[in-house]
Amino acid sequence: MDLSEFIKDIYHDLPFLPRDLPPWEIINNLEKTIKHLLSNLETTNYKIVNQVAIHETALVENGVTIKPNTIIGPRCTIKAGSYLRNGVYLVSDVVIGANCEIKQSILFKNSRAAHLNYIGNSLIGEDVNLEAGSILANHFNEREDKTIRIFLEDKIVETNAIKFGSLIGDHSRIGANSVLNPGTILYVKSVVPRLTHVDQLG
Template sequence: MICINNLIKNFADFYSHENFQPWEIIDHLQTILENKFNTLTDDYLISEDVAIHKTAIVEQNVIFKGKVIIGENSFIGANAYLRGPIYIGKNVKIGPGSEIKQSIIFNDTAVAHFNYIGNSIIGNRINFEAGSICANHYNERKDKQISVLFNSEIIQTNTTKFGALVGDDSRIGANAVLSPGTILTKESIVKRLELIEQVKQDS
């Protein structure tokens, strides 16, 4: 059992269902955001499925698809591609040309240019250098089911789409790759060009 609150301090403020595992949160993210839309204040500009805080900055040619919430003082760089459901907290920076899919990104996190984050939960004060990837699918394997390794225990997710859970204050180097099912505890460091593959499986 992975307690997300132990890795991301304010996660319970976002969602308090303690029995949900990270990949289950991602699977239910559409419903979670639909409920959050009903509680948004007048500080958000809402256009169909997209809610953007009035203090947020969205540069030119950003594409939104699906349910998206962008929080206070956040920044979305030019030509970014956001495929909902997506929740972006306060003071988050998404760099130009980055793609975010079905993910949660908490406060004060920076995602540099040309990054991909798919089906992931990203904590507070994370820094992703340019070109880093949170992969969400095992394209190269015959068995595409994703397992995670946590506290020396292998946990079956029973899903084929899950990226990473990244704990607060972690650092991801340029062009690093987090393989599907990566769990990083608080203050983790991933070197530039490093591949994180926590669970080895036969192809």
Template structure:
């Protein structure tokens, strides 16, 4: 099992700590219920409406769309033209840039989708940066059997789910227009070059 705490240092001290023993794909598959549970204990520092909790220090520009359930932490910036949906949790100082979409995902402190990004069904560590146009896909529509299988550290991991994007460790960087195929695991500090295609499915 890929331990979330091995990839994301702050996981065990975060509001998600009770979910530490879950696999990342179990967490993203159940993101809606996980975020709804967190909403039950949300503090008065958040403005809450229609299953969306936004910290009072966060900026959400006109034209951004946030669909609940969602929790957006302190000092985040959600740009015009962005979309957050499917059960998302953002820690502090995160940026969702213009034209970006975040779906069923968890972002830790200081992570950024610069602009025109898609990240689906993923767990993203702290200080991760996605340059413009980089994509983390979440579904293999090119295969008759879309079940997500991953070749990682010489072992084949069968997730048992049809949708999963990536587990991205702290301090990773994805270059502009890089494409990550569904089902990826990146160790802390991994750098993906611009225009790179990454596919960790076993052949």
């Protein structure tokens, strides 16, 4: 699985990512990866406190909660009431609207999450827009077998993971109040209409 087909600059922006790992393994190892990065991060442009690195050009409004093992890159904006946890990397120029929750995810440059979004265990490409209230679910709470499978190139692929949200390609648009099932794979320039439930194995 060549992730650069989904996120063109993934290995340029984050050269430390192993090229042979599928997205669910990258996400499952994200906290450990960020913890390692923080120990080697250039502190000239970042302020690092309690395992949270915030670039000097980033804006974090009052009332934001950021848990350890988080990197907020250049010119990012995080609006009031948002909650980042379990390993989050905002590459650059990312906007997180008010009252969003981001868990164990990477958002690439110029992507935007409007208010009241949940992004769980996901890889979000460049220039992706998530309208208000959209949910990237990461766990099958309702199923006895919680293992996540994905649909890729006309095949069902076993991830052997019980937590994985979405892989969203560059320049995609996710409509308001839509829900993406765990294991959703969206190619470049995908459009999800408002109020849509995406279940690729349904």
